[in-house]
Amino acid sequence: MRPVFTPSGPITDPVTKFGGQPVWLDTPTWPLSRELGTQMRFLGQIALPGERLVYLFMTEDEEYVDDTWEPEGGENACLVQPGPVPxxxxxxxxxTGPTYGPDFAVDLMPTRGETGSADNLVGGYPEWVQNNDWPEGDYRFLAQFGDLPFEKQPNFGDAGTGYAFVDEMAGEGRFLWQCH
Incomplete structure (x- = not known):
């Protein structure tokens, strides 16, 4: 499915959206940068079946921070609620905390057999920029994002793409990115 982003006022329902502030289903668990100790920047949230949400975050600061591309580097996060913190x-x-921009509602549109590169995709299979970098364990592909609706794009490197994965049994997620 291809996400279509529509500018919106504040979204306070537990639905798929990007920007704004997270709609927490449980106690807030805002991730902190391993290197800086500051709050990561909120990208968005994706609804899962069974009244669960996945929250995506990434360290984005004026000073360079290493390991934002690593799924377990402590500089990005894919949190599942309810679920444990990795x-x-x-x-x-x-x-509440830093975000990439205002709320954008998301509608998911069928791909209808499209082929070729997809900047943004929810479900299906990832379209890797580089090599297959699937996280170890029982993770399934959730989404990829390369072109988000924000004025300031997340720093996924040179024309990069972010990838989110979820292990629904463990209640954990992983987020990583690749670039050219």
Whole structure:
């Protein structure tokens, strides 16, 4: 499915959206940068079946921070609620924090057999920029994003793409990115 982003006022329902502030289903678990100790920047949230949400975050700061591309580097996060916080992350209970921009509602449109490169995709199979970098374990592909609706794009490197994966049994996610 291809996401279509529509500018919106604040979205406070537990639905798929990008930008704005997270709609927490449980106690807030805002991830902190391993290197800087500051809050990561909120990208968006994706609804899962069974009243669950996946929250995507990435460290984005004026000073360079290494390992934002690594799924367990402590500089990005794919959190599932309800679910445990992965052991490699530090979190705070702050409900709000830095974001990439205002709320954008998301509608998912069928791909109808399209082929070729997809900047944004929810479900299906990832279209890798480089090599297959599937996280170890029982993760399934959730989404990829290379062109988000924000004025300031996330730094996925040179024409890069971010990839989100979820292990629904463990209740954990992983987020990584690749670039050219």
């Amino acid at each position: 052991s490699f992350l530090r979190v705070s209970d702050q409900a």
